Amino acid sequence: MKTTVAGPMVPTMARVNRVRKETHDTFTLELHPAYGQEIHHFAAGQFNMLYVFGFGEVAISISGDPTNPKPLIHTTRAVGNVTKAMAKLKTGDMIGVRGPFGSAWPVKHAEGDDVVLVAGGIGLAPLRPVIYEILANRRKYGKLILLYGTRTPSDILYRKELESWRSRLDMEVYVTVDRSSVNWQGNVGVVTTLIPKAGFDPQQTTAMICGPEIMMRYVALELQKRGVPMSSVFASMERNMKCGIGLCGHCQMGPTFICKDGPVYPYDKIRELLLKREI
């Protein structure tokens, strides 16, 4: 969106073109600029500040295809004040958009490597653009492996897409749930249990992790046990945001501002910070 014309603090108006219910608490919005503005290109991993009028503004990753950024796609889990209000938006409603902001997943840097994506819960949404981009340039990469963990089978996001990725010969998809249900025939156990069995070359791998912080710490540990250098592991961080452009300090984590220096970091740059209780 053309946030730059009026400055990065002024939202661009967008219209909700489509609402898709993904799970009981998660939904995807397709947005179109309301007044003929352009949709800005974004890099996989970047986020927008979405403004639900009358409620407030939240950071939400762009979960669409960076090689084809129209419409603008965001998948959101309704957890609190703003996201619950966002969940009530209907086709035709307006929303404010600022962005795209922040750092990107190292998709280019990963060329020639096996790529291991480890997602937990809603963490699949910020990683989906990576999948689109790699599939659009499939020959430039080694293996593409997605390891995805959720709470229960009914929390599985992008089910149809997961099935179609799984049926491809050039991508491996493993899904696991923490708690099974009666009809679930798939894997049960935390996402870390999938790592020892995934067939990738640890020395030639770029790993990207997105999910709750505890999960990311244990995933990184498991990757380390497999022999993946921590400099080849990348994680996306979350903190409450306000300005989104490095001015207000709301998203500070130790010496870095997540909105500006992150949200995607090389794991070895943030490992110490993640292990500190006080931050």
Added chain:
Amino acid sequence: METLEPILAEHPFIKGLKPEHIQLMVGCSRNVKFEAGEFILREGYEANEFYIIRHGQVNLEIHSPKRHAVTIHTCREGDVLGWSWLFPPYLWHFDARAMELTRAIALDAKCLRGKCEKDPSLGYELAKRLAHVIEHRLQGATLQLLDLYSSTD
């Protein structure tokens, strides 16, 4: 005659054991196959074998009249199934059910315990490897209990 030695030697749980230890284990092992839906272990029954999974999927389940069977963990190719064979009273703590055609090597627990008693270096190696499996399961169970993906995290 073809033995199970090459298959055992390649399994992640066994890989790196001394050849003489692998030989000792071969003497306690047999090839087994379970059809989808077949129970491999039943809670409360004697833990007289343990399994090195070659292919397939096995769910560890716990059941109650109200909640039916709840799957608590899945084992697959490369995993070992069962450690109750090593600790008295040698009874299974869970049910285990093959979810698809599953091939495994079953190791006779009494035979193996006997060999571990006679050769403590084999016993120590196996105990270390099982401790690793248990550590993994404990870590997994802790994370499952934390309910990381709930919205109150």
